[in-house]
Amino acid sequence: MGLASILSATDISASGLAAERLRMEVIANNIANAHSTRGANGGPFRRQEVVFRAAFDQAGLAGENFRGVQVVAVQPDQSELPRVYRPGHPDADADGFITMPNVRIPNEMVDLITASRGYEANLRMLRSFREMANNTLDILRGA
Amino acid sequence: MALPSVASEGSHGGPGLSASTRFWRNTADARITLMSPNYDADTTGMSVIPSQFDLIRNLLDATAARQRVTSQNIANVNTPGYKAREVNFEDQLARALARPGDSNGILDLAPEVRFQDGLVERLDGNNVDIDRELGRSQKNTLLHNTYVRILSTKISTLRSAISGR
Numbered sequence: 001m002g003l004a005s006i007l008s009a010t011d012i013s014a015s016g017l018a019a020e021r022l023r024m025e026v027i028a029n030n031i032a033n034a035h036s037t038r039g040a041n042g043g044p045f046r047r048q049e050v051v052f053r054a055a056f057d058q059a060g061l062a063g064e065n066f067r068g069v070q071v072v073a074v075q076p077d078q079s080e081l082p083r084v085y086r087p088g089h090p091d092a093d094a095d096g097f098i099t100m101p102n103v104r105i106p107n108e109m110v111d112l113i114t115a116s117r118g119y120e121a122n123l124r125m126l127r128s129f130r131e132m133a134n135n136t137l138d139i140l141r142g143a
Numbered sequence: 144m145a146l147p148s149v150a151s152e153g154s155h156g157g158p159g160l161s162a163s164t165r166f167w168r169n170t171a172d173a174r175i176t177l178m179s180p181n182y183d184a185d186t187t188g189m190s191v192i193p194s195q196f197d198l199i200r201n202l203l204d205a206t207a208a209r210q211r212v213t214s215q216n217i218a219n220v221n222t223p224g225y226k227a228r229e230v231n232f233e234d235q236l237a238r239a240l241a242r243p244g245d246s247n248g249i250l251d252l253a254p255e256v257r258f259q260d261g262l263v264e265r266l267d268g269n270n271v272d273i274d275r276e277l278g279r280s281q282k283n284t285l286l287h288n289t290y291v292r293i294l295s296t297k298i299s300t301l302r303s304a305i306s307g308r
Contacts, residue, residue: 009211016218023221052222054215066215069222114221121217121273128284129210135291136203139298 008066009129015055015068016122022071023050023115027108034103037091045101046076077102197250199294205232206287208254213280216271223267227259227276 026048039045051072057065079102087096209230219225232254239249262270 009207009214012211012214012218016214016220019218020221052219054219054222054225066211068215068218117273118217118220121220121277122214124277125210125214125217125280128280129214132206132210132284132287135288139291139295 007133010126012066012068013122013126013129015070017119017126019050019052019069019071020115020119020122022074024112024119026050026074027112027115030103031105031108034101034105034108036101037089037098039101044081044099045103046078046081047101047103048074049077050074195297196294199290199297201250201252202232202290203287203294205230205254206283206290208232208256209283210280210287212256213276213283216276217273217280220269220271220273220276223269225269225271227262227271228256229259229279230254231257 030047033039033045036045051074053070053072055067055070057067081099081102083097084100085096086092086098089098092098209232212228212230216225216227232252235252235255236249239252242248259270262272264270
């Protein structure tokens, strides 16, 4: 067993940390733009969603080929945009309605909590792995 | 030598013989077959026998693999459709120990990765139970530390034998 493979559990946890942090960033961006009626493509802001995929070297169950989690895409949520009656708004149409972003704050908060818990769990795995690795390396020191 | 899931298997072997005792007795058998015919079985635990290091290395490999698998499960706690895996080594070890006279097979055991069963799937098809995984990781770390301690004790015994102090 090579050193790279001994330390590969670190990479797995690191991929989890990176993925959960990206998810938190996207959620923060969604919340920040919950009322942005002018998004990047002209229309109102659309809620962004992160797509995760479990990463393997090859498909299969052998122990050596785990590569953690992979962020495949950050995609706009295509659900319907709510229309709100705000006649005084600069973006209101002829009937006085504006189209708002499809961001729902409670949903985003729930996602934020799961992302944060996921991040903590990955961090804890990293710590316990470090403890294991340090103990193993102590053999070299001649305990 | 603590091997919880093996020790709980009471159906194997003779009465009054714990799994760990059988484990070391079987490795003693393995040593005897490896050595010359007039080699006396080591009863002091002082002799330098590679198979003991190999066995501990096997156990360490299993804990390292389990750590990777648990990390993978936790990294994918929010991946839709992901199914939790686990490492099965102690069951294999118990089966190998139950085989009469076939103790050399113990050294050829490799940790096997399989899907966990009996878990409740969430709506997104993911069945990772984060508390279970964290508990598993804690237990695995303790096991790993135990094996490392055994190994380093063996090495320091060896060192004091070499240095003669």
